[in-house]
Amino acid sequence: MRTSSTIRTRGTVKRTTRAAAALAAGALALSLTACGGDEDNGGGDGGDEGGGAKQPASSVTLPKLDGESLEVAAVWTGTEQENFKKVLAEFEKRTGAKVTFVPAQDPIINFLGSKIAGGAPPDVAMLPQPGAIKQAVDKGWAKPLGAEATKELGENYSQGWQDIGKVGGKQYGVYYKAANKSLIWYNAQVFENAGAAEPKTWDELLNAAQMVYDSGVTPFSVGGADGWTLTDWFENVYLSQAGPEKYDQLAKHEIKWTDPSVKDALTTLAEIWGKKDFVAGGASGALQTEFPASVTQTFTGGDQPKAGMVYEGDFVQVNIGETKAKVGTDAKVFPFPAVGDTAPVVSGGDAAVVFKDSKAAQALATWLASPDAAGIQAKLGGFLSPNKSIDSSVYPNEVQKKIAEALVAAGDDFRFDMSDQAPQAFGGTPGKGEWKTLQDFLKNPKDVAGAQAKLEADAAAAYGG
Template sequence: MRTTLRTNRDRRARRAALAVIAAGALALTGCSGDGKGDGGDKEGADATKSPASSVTLPKLNGEKVQVVAVWTGPEQENFSKVLKEFEKRTGATVSYVPTQDAMLNYLGTKISGGQPPDVALLQQPGALKQAVQRKWLTPVDAPTQAQLDKNYTKGWKDIAAVDGKQYGVYYKAANKSLIWYNTAAFENAGATEPKTWKEFLTAAETISASGVPPVSIGGADGWTLTDWFENIYLSQAGPEKYDQLAKHKIKWTDPSVKDALTTLGQLFGKKEFIAGGQEGALGTEFPASVTQTFTGGDQPKGAMVFEGDFVAVNIAQTEAKLGTDAKVFPFPAVGSEAPVVTGGDVAVALKDSKGAKALMTFLASEDAAKIAAGSGGFVSPNKSMDLAAYPNDVMRDIAKALVDSGDSFRFDMSDQAPQSFGGTPGKGEWKALQDFLKNPKDIAGTQQQLETDAAKAYKS
């Protein structure tokens, strides 16, 4: 997912968004694009729309709809509320299947077995493009396109389109340039929120001296490590280089990658900076990296944890109160500007069924976004949704900054790559950066491994 270089106006908008974060809010930026979907079935006389509804859905009594995504735990519970409302309005029966397999691999197995799900939620635009190339997906129909045109900016539509044809709905967005911290641990150490990478390392030294490891890293989930790299690379190398590397127009052996890994090594190379050391981090999954940061009062296992706005879901599983016990600041600037990297989950239809079409339409609606937003830990790029639906001011400000940013942003680099390189456990970027966390002195070896895997993935 990519945009062109920001104009001066775009940069001013991003700085304004970051100022909002610094004031206690959080900034999110968006993508760009525009696609026109194929015309679909027209809604018939059996379609219904409740007085409080913003979308008309057909009656689907007796129809079964299967949805697959990676969400478990609180995120699955949140999504289930949306699906239950869809069932209530249409009469369909929806079954949700969570999978931790690489999504394209999972879908390929189901398709070859003649049992594809109706709808799937993909995490990578690169995976969406590959699925289109394999002729797995059905373009959105007219009712879904109407909801997209009403509720989404051009950028969020384009990111889910291929060759001008709309295939997806960005149901969920994420700001992946945030560092959350335990306020008690910070106050006990006398640390303050850093604005630059140098200040971040200084804060880490201060916290470490207080007896608390400064950073909790969910290294068992390789995607968290790609996010560390991408934020440093965007800020240090700049958006032009970021776009080039995302499309593999420059090699991973480029000096700019060496610089970013060297910077990342300033954190990864210090055992005392990491909760459990490098070995402990590699054995820690993302949810645990969050919960261990916000338990234990002023003596947690780690004082800070880096990741997107969805961290709020995991904080909610602790006794920490968002905004007091748990606060957040923007990823510190390595170069001249702090980075803003976004991600998201895109819904796609694998069947040309009434149930699949109707669910896609619902997921593109204001109604579905409001249900999910009310549960917390969720941000929607849907610009029509009333911000009052969010449960607190922190999430409200995140969403406002996202909507107000329009089509200016940089999307997660690994999500743009072929799935075998950017989105598969134990392979490609995930594995190379896990190896780097284990041995952060081997910068040249890491670069070569990344380039070897990237060249193979992009060629195929």
């Protein structure tokens, strides 16, 4: 799973008050706390078992497309790709079209540029950032959604999720897939052995980590080889500590990365990243650990794994599914704890964008905006949709169901991933910008001022001053 960032954006997610953010975070906390029991893992095979429910009869109207061929590009791999192909297969069945999945490289906007330069753009691409949508529009690559797709989107999505797919007031993106990126997953047996409870505040998280450490298990697994995991850590701390207004300002580079609020967030992060033996393998080990391994090593080895907790979004369930651990029993989850007044609610997502303005491409966008399409992948696990018309009972376990319900209930009360709103050179390129500076900071968390200076220099260059 990757939700990297690209070009500059001005995503129009609705600004929320602290009270609204607190309500959304509270709903999530209540939902997750209520989960338990022996649940299926998130990597189900898509049978009717997961949740036992089927989607209602189709409500989306699609044209007949016999003989038409389409290409869909996305950076998805492994289980995520295979599950999405099942959604495309149903589209083929309903329309008669033939759809080919084209594996893309990250950052996808560069991949698309090479395809377009070669005269072979895909019909539709799944873009993991609002910034990528804007760049595609600015370059004249993306095509506005047609009437049917826009209608389907309006019926099934909150205004906030519609708005982040807009550029210049026109609808370009269908946020088919979402991510709740304010979750910490933990090995239930490790917590039980340590006598640790699910924390609600940052101080309680540090106390739980100390208890896990004292029990003989390293507290945290960090996938530092993938710089985007580190930006997600920062964003949750920053949103909770600095508040949504500052978050929006920093996301647009209206305040500098040398601002005291950034210093506070980095100093807070250092309380974990800089604590000796709190990160599996230390900084050097974390920087060699890719995201999937950061998950599997938390839930492999019974009650003596390499780490007791791993931070990342709901999509962690796909990787948990590669182990013997079961979500809801062996692998449990709590909302990212409040660092400031309220707990953070950070979201990401992948939007379907049309690159060939054909009847078939527009039909596929309409399909992906429907509850029928999202319901297929929701049943398969490791997937979250902002589509409010989905029957939540299709999700394969109670944990995923409650996360999905909380996301829909939050409406527009969330913040989109900050690095996904940044120019690609700053927020979404391996070995550069924010990814690289936070990797360096993980290695040397005492150098807060140095990290701030480097972040600001790179941001200023990427944003154009």
